Amino acid sequence: MSDRTMARQVLLFICLVSLSSVRGQVSYSIPEEMPKGSLVGNIVQDLGLDLKRLKSGKARIYTGDSAEYIELNKERGVLLIKERIDREALCRQATPCALHFQIILENPMEFYSIAVEITDVNDNPPLFKKTEMKFEISEFTQTGAKFTLERAIDHDVGVNGLHSYSLKPSDHFILNPQSQSAGNNKVEMVLQKPLDREQEKHLTLLLTAVDGGIPQMSGTMQIEITVLDANDNAPVCSQSAFKTSVAENSPKGTVVATVTATDADEGPNGKLTYAITNSVEEDLFEINGEDGVLTLIGDIDYEITRSHEIDVQVTDQGGHSDSCKVIVDVLDTNDNKPAINLMSKSKAVSESSLPGTVIAMINAADPDSGENGKVQCSIDDYIPFTLKSRSASFFSLVTDGDLDRERESGYNISVICADEGSPSLSSSVTLSLQISDVNDNAPVFERSSYEASIPENNTPGLSIFTVRARDADWNQNARVSYILEDSSVNGVPVSSYVSVSADSGVIHAVRSFDYEQIKDFQFRVIAQDGGSPPLSSNVSVKIIIQDQNDNTPQVLYPVQTGGSVVAEMVPRSADVGYLVTKVVAVDVDSGQNAWLSYKLQKATDRALFEVGAQNGEIRTVRQVTDKDAVKQKLTVVVEDNGQPSRSATVNINVAVADSFPEVLSEFTDFTHDKDYNYNLTFYLVLALAVVSFLFIVSIIAILSVKCYRWRRERLFYKSGANLPVIPYYPPLYADVGGTGTLQHVYNYEVCRTTDSRKSDLKYARPSSESIISLDTSGTQTLTHAQRGKLSEVDDQVGNTI
Numbered sequence: 001m002s003d004r005t006m007a008r009q010v011l012l013f014i015c016l017v018s019l020s021s022v023r024g025q026v027s028y029s030i031p032e033e034m035p036k037g038s039l040v041g042n043i044v045q046d047l048g049l050d051l052k053r054l055k056s057g058k059a060r061i062y063t064g065d066s067a068e069y070i071e072l073n074k075e076r077g078v079l080l081i082k083e084r085i086d087r088e089a090l091c092r093q094a095t096p097c098a099l100h101f102q103i104i105l106e107n108p109m110e111f112y113s114i115a116v117e118i119t120d121v122n123d124n125p126p127l128f129k130k131t132e133m134k135f136e137i138s139e140f141t142q143t144g145a146k147f148t149l150e151r152a153i154d155h156d157v158g159v160n161g162l163h164s165y166s167l168k169p170s171d172h173f174i175l176n177p178q179s180q181s182a183g184n185n186k187v188e189m190v191l192q193k194p195l196d197r198e199q200e201k202h203l204t205l206l207l208t209a210v211d212g213g214i215p216q217m218s219g220t221m222q223i224e225i226t227v228l229d230a231n232d233n234a235p236v237c238s239q240s241a242f243k244t245s246v247a248e249n250s251p252k253g254t255v256v257a258t259v260t261a262t263d264a265d266e267g268p269n270g271k272l273t274y275a276i277t278n279s280v281e282e283d284l285f286e287i288n289g290e291d292g293v294l295t296l297i298g299d300i301d302y303e304i305t306r307s308h309e310i311d312v313q314v315t316d317q318g319g320h321s322d323s324c325k326v327i328v329d330v331l332d333t334n335d336n337k338p339a340i341n342l343m344s345k346s347k348a349v350s351e352s353s354l355p356g357t358v359i360a361m362i363n364a365a366d367p368d369s370g371e372n373g374k375v376q377c378s379i380d381d382y383i384p385f386t387l388k389s390r391s392a393s394f395f396s397l398v399t400d401g402d403l404d405r406e407r408e409s410g411y412n413i414s415v416i417c418a419d420e421g422s423p424s425l426s427s428s429v430t431l432s433l434q435i436s437d438v439n440d441n442a443p444v445f446e447r448s449s450y451e452a453s454i455p456e457n458n459t460p461g462l463s464i465f466t467v468r469a470r471d472a473d474w475n476q477n478a479r480v481s482y483i484l485e486d487s488s489v490n491g492v493p494v495s496s497y498v499s500v501s502a503d504s505g506v507i508h509a510v511r512s513f514d515y516e517q518i519k520d521f522q523f524r525v526i527a528q529d530g531g532s533p534p535l536s537s538n539v540s541v542k543i544i545i546q547d548q549n550d551n552t553p554q555v556l557y558p559v560q561t562g563g564s565v566v567a568e569m570v571p572r573s574a575d576v577g578y579l580v581t582k583v584v585a586v587d588v589d590s591g592q593n594a595w596l597s598y599k600l601q602k603a604t605d606r607a608l609f610e611v612g613a614q615n616g617e618i619r620t621v622r623q624v625t626d627k628d629a630v631k632q633k634l635t636v637v638v639e640d641n642g643q644p645s646r647s648a649t650v651n652i653n654v655a656v657a658d659s660f661p662e663v664l665s666e667f668t669d670f671t672h673d674k675d676y677n678y679n680l681t682f683y684l685v686l687a688l689a690v691v692s693f694l695f696i697v698s699i700i701a702i703l704s705v706k707c708y709r710w711r712r713e714r715l716f717y718k719s720g721a722n723l724p725v726i727p728y729y730p731p732l733y734a735d736v737g738g739t740g741t742l743q744h745v746y747n748y749e750v751c752r753t754t755d756s757r758k759s760d761l762k763y764a765r766p767s768s769e770s771i772i773s774l775d776t777s778g779t780q781t782l783t784h785a786q787r788g789k790l791s792e793v794d795d796q797v798g799n800t801i
Contacts, residue, residue, distance in 0.1 A: 121213075233316075246300065276313075376418060408435065570632075
């Protein structure tokens, strides 16, 4: 390359750089055919960027659909040749020839426009399509006659393009200097010396085309001339230039124009032939050699070439010729859809992103012209995004509202770009965008409160039930952990009662529960997600202890003694249904486990007595007769309704007699404590005396009690030193279920002997009933008067029970 050419390119480069600084872009100029890896320019220095910015911004080159000839070296911040550049293949004859691309940066998103001009080097020689041309020229052809030659094609441009022609030998013909002027598409050979067929029938000339490059390159074509006789008139075109137009994408065979010419000669010498001389257009157009009709044989595209110039040569039979030009303007039609290219795109965006956050940058271009090339892009209205136009063909997709991953976890955004042609053409592209989660939702329990039950006497560690909470967030933000809230139950930490699994929410019993100690308790469970910071919620949980049949019924009456023989007395005159006594029992369990039933297990005479299954009352089932034994022994079983049931037994002695002696004589064989089995006769006599005495005392006591009621409580406590201990049962034993197992008020009779170990407590019965207590010696210990006197005292005990 010459110094002058180099200086011109440097000057052009300085101008382009100055212009780019105003427009916000950088331009470079490089020659074609530079080897791969050659330096184009220092982009960091020219754009004023930091080298670290290229790396952090993931800098890359965006060329759209074009081939990528330039690459970016982010380590050095320079542009390098990626692929060999052939200016002729890239731009053909267009000048200037430049590569346009953008450098894209992210975080934040930016782009810079870069223009690289490709300058020509002399790498293509001038070439003729034909290796030779043949002419038949009459010897009468006058000097000055012009003959059109084929033009050489040089793909280089500027000074490297076609420069001049030379014709040798030049005895008869020279080249027309005007035909070699810049921009002329034809080369003419001019006859300067008349031909003489008799001297020279054939002439061979050599046409040489030379370009202006250094070193120069050339091409040649041989011209064969046959000298003819006669025909001394050349054809003449009716116009030097024919102008016409044709729409792009017109079908093959479309008539473009008709070239007309005349020849003054007559006969065969006036017959004309039409031909296209510039080989570039021969692939697109065809002319009829006889009538000059020009037709379309190829595909013409407005976006490639907007105008075609066709050189037509008219030749007569004598070799005379004339030439003219057909200028064909291509009319644009809306035949191109907008091309949509994603310059940069985010795969995901946080749901906490503010409106206006850039999601993608889009380039939409239409190669058509005018209204056909104007592009407008749009997206759906019902999504929280919008398009903002940055320039004629660049758009930014930004957020236009609040995002909520729980409402919509992702979007398929369809971008539709349409031109303004008629009819309008459009194209679309779909962007898939995921919404990334932030911890903005607290866990929510499936219920507002929980209630579960567990049977008492459970195994520690038993799973009671499960609490569940759901978190609408995603991944770690939705990972729920369960925590037991610090609280206490009856002063004891709730953690001593239950535990909760942090992962599954399963609540386990820590201890074995006793329904009789605690019937239910409440606590709270906290559900906390794994976000940062974490969010939580809590729920109330109530645990109900279910009663189990783990307690045996307890007989309150009659009280079983170890030493004395206590008997219920039934007169022989007792009617059917006579109330002998009542078995009173309680069960500390609850519900059906505390429902008691009574049945007679054993009896001396089963046909005489029966037990009420619900109330425990022992009654006669028939009339007592003289034949019935005085001594009757009953065994009553008290059984609860649990599964399995539990039971207790009580033995009751019944004396069927009308007088005490009769009772004493029959009960002498009862089993007694061996400490009291001596002097049986003595004690029988003594018992009769004591009974008589006590009967009188009892009547006096009854009258005294009525007069001195205010002394009743004092008398009770004074006498209590010799009474047996009666167990106290709390109100838990009250029959709240109405099962009839225990009445609210009971009256009892206190039966005392001289020895407190022989004392007993008996249930009060109607005045028609009798009860006695006998010791082993047969001594009578209780009279009717005493029983009546103590019945009032027993009211206090019954109320307490």
